[in-house]
Amino acid sequence: MRQSAPKFVGALVTAWVACVSAAYAQTPWPSKPIRLVVPFPAGGFVDAVARQIQPQLQTALGQTVVIDNRGGAGGTLGASEVARSQPDGHTILLVFDSYALYPLTYLKLNFDVARDLVPVTQIASNPLILLTHAKVQAKDLETFVKLLKSEPGRVNYASVGVGSSNHLTAELFQSATATTMTHVPYRGGGPAQQDLVGGHIETMFLSASLALPHVKAGALNAIAQTGAKRSVALPDVPTVAERGYPGFEVNSWVGMLAPAGTPRDVIDRLHSEVRKILGDPKFAARLEEQGLVG
Structure with a gap:
């Protein structure tokens, strides 16, 4: 018995789709x-x-x-x-x-x-590193906290955007230390660290991998790091926890x-x-x- 035209066309389309699907599935990736x-x-x-x-x-x-x-x-x-x-x-x-x-x-x-x-x-x-520009008169965490408490809100900190780890870590830090800073969000870590190095912003929590070159070059001060233990790359920089804030730990x-x-x-x-x-x-x-x- 001959198939009707619609059924015949439908069968051809089904066969064509199956062939194409099989060919696509066999395409190497x-x-x-x-x-x-x-x-x-x-x-x-x-x-x-x-x-x-x-x-x-x-x-x-x-x-x-x-x-x-x-x-x-x-x-x-x-x-x-x-x-x-x-x-x-x-x-x-x-x-x-x-x-x-x-x-x-x-x-x-x-x-x-x-x-x-x-x-x-x-x-x-990696952990984040609390960095400050040279113009900020604080070379260690204790001095930095005292500075923040003496002038609430005057120090500006950068982040890569609202809700980023830089932002939330800074908020956690302010809560732990009972201090206040002003948030300045950027479009990304590159622009933020450029402004930090250039002195247009005072401080930032920056990933260790990005902070390392600036710290070694002496362009930025490494105040503390947020890991549970010190990074192998920055063994002389203490953690926030060991400087009097136990339980403080953030990794990006x-x-x-x-x-x-x-x-x-x-x-x-x-x-x-x-x-x-x-x-x-x-x-x-x-x-x-x-x-x-x-």
Whole structure:
């Protein structure tokens, strides 16, 4: 019996879709350059981590990895763009720890943090360093706290945006020390640290990896660090806890995410390759020299 025209056409379409789907599933990944989105301007903590891992990731995947800085709105603009991108494994995102707080710090987001992006792996973490410009007459934590108490609100501190770890750590610090500072949010760590070095802002909690060069060059004073123990990269800088504020501990981290719907085998491959890179003793030692832990 002959099939009717509509049924025949429907059968052809079904067969065509099945063939295309099978071909797509068999396409090796990655099949084109990978866009690694950093949702902050160049020069910040997330950007620094991206540039550390980019060459190794290119070698491991056999494909070009392009870093794309998409700063703005505390990292939400870049995250939103990746959330809406094709879930084929060729667009991935690096995020700061503030990502976990987006639902609490932003009243309106055009993407769902828990639904639209999926975790791949954590890449690095480090403590924050309390830094001051040379014009601030305080070389240690005790003197700095006394200064803040003597002039409440006069000292300005920078952050990479509302709800960022820099911001929340400074708020926690003020609560612990019963002091008051004025918050000045920036679009990213790069612009913030430039203004700190230039003396346009007095103080900031900055990730150890970014603080290290400025401290070694003598451009900034390292007052204290927020980890549970002293960083190997800055062994002479005491922790906030050991200077009279027990229990004070903050660590900043960078993680990798992908759009929801990215094939499971792609997520697993990305996770595996990044963990192999971080497990390389030479790479791990290089991170540690910069105050980072993989």
